[in-house]
Amino acid sequence: MADKANAQDRLDMIRHSMAHVMAEAVLEMFPGAQIAIGPSIEDGFYYDFDLPRPLTTDDLDEITERMKNIISQDKAFERKVVTRDEARALFADQKYKLELLEAIPEGEEVSIYNQGGFTDLCRGPHVKSTKELNKDSFKLLSIAGAYWRGKESNPMLTRIYGTAWSNPKELRLYLDHLEDIKKRDHRKLGQDLDLFSLHEEAGPGLVYWHPRGARIRLAIENFWREEHYKNGYEMVYTPHVGKAWLWETSGHLGFYKESMYPPMKMDSTDYYAKPMNCPFHIMIYQDTKHSYKDLPLRWCELGTVYRYEKAGSLHGLMRVRGFTQDDAHIFCTPEQMDAEILEVLRFSLYMLRSFGFSEIKAYLSTRPEKSVGEQERWDAATEALRKAIENEGLSYEVDEGGGAFYGPKIDLKIKDAIGREWQLSTVQFDFNLPERFKLTFTDSDGSEKRPYMIHRALLGSIERFFGVLVEHYAGAFPPWLAPEQVRLVPVTDQVTDYAKAVEARLRKEGFRVSCDFSSERMNAKIRASQMMKNPYCLILGEKERDAGTVSVRYRTGKQVNGVPLEDFIAELHDAVDKKTQI
RNA sequence: GCCAAAGUGGCUCAGGGGCAGAGCAGCUCACUCGUAAUGAGCAGGUCCUCGGUUCGAAUCCGAGCUUUGGCUCCA
Numbered sequence: 178m179a180d181k182a183n184a185q186d187r188l189d190m191i192r193h194s195m196a197h198v199m200a201e202a203v204l205e206m207f208p209g210a211q212i213a214i215g216p217s218i219e220d221g222f223y224y225d226f227d228l229p230r231p232l233t234t235d236d237l238d239e240i241t242e243r244m245k246n247i248i249s250q251d252k253a254f255e256r257k258v259v260t261r262d263e264a265r266a267l268f269a270d271q272k273y274k275l276e277l278l279e280a281i282p283e284g285e286e287v288s289i290y291n292q293g294g295f296t297d298l299c300r301g302p303h304v305k306s307t308k309e310l311n312k313d314s315f316k317l318l319s320i321a322g323a324y325w326r327g328k329e330s331n332p333m334l335t336r337i338y339g340t341a342w343s344n345p346k347e348l349r350l351y352l353d354h355l356e357d358i359k360k361r362d363h364r365k366l367g368q369d370l371d372l373f374s375l376h377e378e379a380g381p382g383l384v385y386w387h388p389r390g391a392r393i394r395l396a397i398e399n400f401w402r403e404e405h406y407k408n409g410y411e412m413v414y415t416p417h418v419g420k421a422w423l424w425e426t427s428g429h430l431g432f433y434k435e436s437m438y439p440p441m442k443m444d445s446t447d448y449y450a451k452p453m454n455c456p457f458h459i460m461i462y463q464d465t466k467h468s469y470k471d472l473p474l475r476w477c478e479l480g481t482v483y484r485y486e487k488a489g490s491l492h493g494l495m496r497v498r499g500f501t502q503d504d505a506h507i508f509c510t511p512e513q514m515d516a517e518i519l520e521v522l523r524f525s526l527y528m529l530r531s532f533g534f535s536e537i538k539a540y541l542s543t544r545p546e547k548s549v550g551e552q553e554r555w556d557a558a559t560e561a562l563r564k565a566i567e568n569e570g571l572s573y574e575v576d577e578g579g580g581a582f583y584g585p586k587i588d589l590k591i592k593d594a595i596g597r598e599w600q601l602s603t604v605q606f607d608f609n610l611p612e613r614f615k616l617t618f619t620d621s622d623g624s625e626k627r628p629y630m631i632h633r634a635l636l637g638s639i640e641r642f643f644g645v646l647v648e649h650y651a652g653a654f655p656p657w658l659a660p661e662q663v664r665l666v667p668v669t670d671q672v673t674d675y676a677k678a679v680e681a682r683l684r685k686e687g688f689r690v691s692c693d694f695s696s697e698r699m700n701a702k703i704r705a706s707q708m709m710k711n712p713y714c715l716i717l718g719e720k721e722r723d724a725g726t727v728s729v730r731y732r733t734g735k736q737v738n739g740v741p742l743e744d745f746i747a748e749l750h751d752a753v754d755k756k757t758q759i
Numbered sequence: 760g761c762c763a764a765a766g767u768g769g770c771u772c773a774g775g776g777g778c779a780g781a782g783c784a785g786c787u788c789a790c791u792c793g794u795a796a797u798g799a800g801c802a803g804g805u806c807c808u809c810g811g812u813u814c815g816a817a818u819c820c821g822a823g824c825u826u827u828g829g830c831u832c833c834a
Contacts (some may be wrong), residue, residue, distance in 0.1 A: 203823065232763080323762080369770090377807090378807095378828075487831080487832065490832065651798095668791085668792070698792080699792065699793060700797090701795080704794095704795035734795090736794065
């Protein structure tokens with residue numbers, strides 16, 4: 178464990194030193210450039226510059242060459258503690274450095290690092306000399322814009338991202354990993370596998386589900402609905418638009434107006450497309466008086482919402498303007514809270530695991546400064562969340578003050594097949610809406626009380642979840658989710674009737690099956706099925722027809738010939754029921 | 760919204776001030792084939808949109824839209 182930590186420290190040091198080397202190279206090219214911040218980050222480093230002109234990819238090549246040159250010069254990284262005045266003089270023409278200098282708390286040591294001709298205000302640590310860096314184990318990756326100190330109101334600087342490793346082999350592995358990420362990209366696979374599309378002319382950030390994508394979505398939704406009924410939820414359906422009154426009462430118009438679709442005027446009233454489902458579920462709650470005996474109420478809906486996300490932040494299915502939340506609201510008494518939270522978390526884990534995500538981590542977010550609700554309620558709710566996480570034995574981190582203004586929450590993040598983290602489930606308390614809508618229930622002593630409201634989404638949004646699934650499986654969905662579970666390949670026209678019979682039989686069993694009757698050769702048909710990543714391909718020729726069998730070609734390339742049709746059906750049922758991956 | 764790059768047939772891309780190109784996919788015809796691409800032919804484009812420069816613009820310039828990589832944001 179200590180070795181691992183040391184290795185990581187060492188890598189951080191290499192990356193941070195690499196950032197300094199890059200800054201030196203950039204200053205060589207642009208002597209008047211302003212330099213800002215250049216830390217090590219996960220997998221690499223970056224440095225922010227204020228440059229006289231935009232950079233091109235050719236510039237990256239030149240910077241790379243200059244960096245290699247600097248590295249081969251064996252320059253020592255020398256640390257020196259200086260007074261504030263000395264530092265001010267040193268960085269007199271570096272306005273960002275001066276600003277950083279002023280931000281260092283009084284009494285704290287000010288250190289600088291120098292390698293050859295380049296000096297940077299820096300806490301360190303660094304490697305001893307550039308000879309500890311390897312000129313073949315780094316690569317500059319991209320140019321991007323970034324606000325100075327991450328503030329939108331600040332000027333935009335030019336950021337250069339790079340990756341750096343201890344040796345060329347590690348770099349190679351990392352670049353392969355980047356290639357893998359590209360191959361799994363849900364936008365590319367979505368097109369190649371004919372799953373979904375987006376249409377700029379019809380509205381950015383709005384998703385069109387193609388038949389193959391829709392089949393997967395249906396498989397997800399059917400499972401979701403079944404499990405929700407099994408877990409004591411009721412399904413509701415609510416409208417897609419609502420009068421301004423609803424959003425004024427909920428507070429959304431006050432807080433999030435700029436990210437709501439603009440209003441439609443009708444009968445001199447504004448109607449808004451819904452950015453959330455909660456107020457609608459509340460309308461149902463308020464339709465009748467509630468007794469403590471009715472609670473808990475668990476209402477779920479695959480509710481499609483619209484949010485006007487900023488143009489620059491749209492990204493495939495991961496960030497869209499119209500999406501379907503797998504939403505539910507639980508109304509319960511304070512006494513029921515602990516048990517409800519526990520159940521929600523357990524259910525959530527069950528769902529995520531069913532889709533093949535086994536590595537799950539929890540994040541508990543507590544009360545932020547700007548927030549509403551009584552402190553005792555926050556404390557009790559936060560404790561309930563914590564107890565639930567511990568009860569499930571999940572590893573978790575606490576994000577102090579990271580909760581929403583209306584309540585504490587648990588987020589669950591999963592790790593996908595190549596180790597990337599995605600946030601999917603969220604369980605949030607809401608102390609705001611019950612208050613705003615004045616929700617009540619009649620308790621056993623006849624008094625009117627406010628119910629607790631828990632808001633939760635297990636998959637997050639169907640669109641985003643689908644995107645994550647595509648990348649997790651790299652498009653090769655397990656049989657229970659695959660849009661086309663079985664592709665039939667008749668070898669010649671002589672076996673068309675047999676192929677049709679097998680297709681009808683499999684369809685009757687409820688399987689998603691299709692038959693390739695094109696005039697292509699068998700090889701081409703097999704290839705076509707492989708390209709679509711179908712889990713099973715059945716080769717049907719005269720031998721199979723005469724024996725009533727099928728020859729199974731698995732997605733993996735494995736083949737089993739002469740399988741009786743009924744045996745294959747049993748095998749497929751088994752795979753689908755157990756949600757096994759092949 | 761901000762910084763930068765890109766936008767050429769359904770897809771992947773070449774070209775680039777003077778006739779709009781290829782491969783794949785599609786269609787037609789022939790082939791009836793045993794585990795990842797049979798062959799031949801045909802069709803298909805307002806070169807993102809609008810404006811400007813020019814005898815002439817897909818190409819150069821400007822604006823807009825969209826996408827991509829980031830930043831900011833994400834109830």
